[in-house]
Amino acid sequence: MSFIKITEHPSLHDNLEKKSVRELLEGINEEDQKVAIAVQKAIPQIEKLVTQIVPRMKQGGRIFYMGAGTSGRLGVLDASEIPPTFGMPPTLVIGLIAGGDTALRNPVENAEDNMERGWEELVEHQINEKDTVIGIAASGTTPYVIGALRNARAHGILTGSISSNPDSPLSAEAEVPIEMIVGPEFVTGSSRMKSGTGQKMILNMITTSVMIQLGRVKGNKMVNMQLSNKKLVDRGTRMVSEELGLEYEQSKRLLLMYGSVKKAVDAYRAQQNNE
Structure with a gap:
């Protein structure tokens, strides 16, 4: 089957410069509504990837996101949100972007065209068979x-991919390819739009479901979140209060003493059991 680059197809909307602000916004929103449906169709593949990641992470494995441009930035973004949300060390979900951290804010010429650099970076991180490498590329051609996925797979490492074109070269390299076919972008070829939105949704799904499976959420609450500002301390205090039936100030003292909702609740209950 020949490879069709849907991400480069002409927009279904034309003469954009002649449209009013309202027409532009409604057109973008009309396209955005297609994203969740495309992601929904990919759930079986996302499930397949997550169920293979969890046992690896229980053995100390890590997730590496690999991407360039928007895709790389979204991988770094998702990775950076795991420590504050789930209280995990920043070494467990790692986002690598072509061109390095400079590329987070500025384009780095030709960085994404280097077939060997991605694998070299993984080797620098002592990649091993407990780890998972997830390649992100809207086009599926980066x-x-x-190169990173091809080498990782050759070394027996679990590989997944997220792309917006069916049967792409990237999908061919991944053990678990995830394809969310969102169709042409509102501005032709601008994959920071629907493709980027869909990538963010899938990355949220992967890491959130993995972290829940690893016991980092209780009920529906972030009991391991970092207490990095007043809002989060207040949220954590209310969680402790609700869980233990204590007054707000006592709950706050416990929370700040132990550093997380889970530790505070566990320590209080252990103390009660010993009395």
Whole structure:
């Protein structure tokens, strides 16, 4: 089957410069509504990837996101949100972007065209068979990402991919390819739009479900979140209060003493059991 680059197809909307602000916004929103449906169709593949990641992480494995441009930035974003949300060390979910941290704010010329650099970076992180490498590329053709996945898979490492074109070269390299076919972008070829939105949704789904499976959420609450500002201390205090039936100030003292909702609740209950 020949490879069709849907991400480069002409927009279904034309003469954009002649439209009013309201027409532009409604057009973008009309396209955005297609994203959740495309992601929904990919759930079986997302499930397949997550169920293979969890046992690896229980053995100390890590997740590496590999991407360039928007895709790389979204991987770094998702990775950076795991420590504050779930109280995990920043070494467990790692986002690598073609061109390094400079590329988070500025384009780095030709960085994504280097087929070997992605694997070299993984080797620098002592990649091993407990780890998972997830390549992100809307087009499914980014050499930096393809090279990393090809080498990782050859070394017996679990590989997944997220792309917006069916049967892409990237999908061919991944053990578990995730394809969310969102269709042409509102501005032709601007994959920071629907493709980026869909990538963010899938990354949220992967890491959130993995962290829940690893016991980092209780009920529906972030009991391991970092207490990095007043809002989070207040939220954590209310969680402790609700869980233990204590007054707000006592709950706050416990929370700040032990550093997380889970530790505070566990310590209080252990103390009660010993009395």
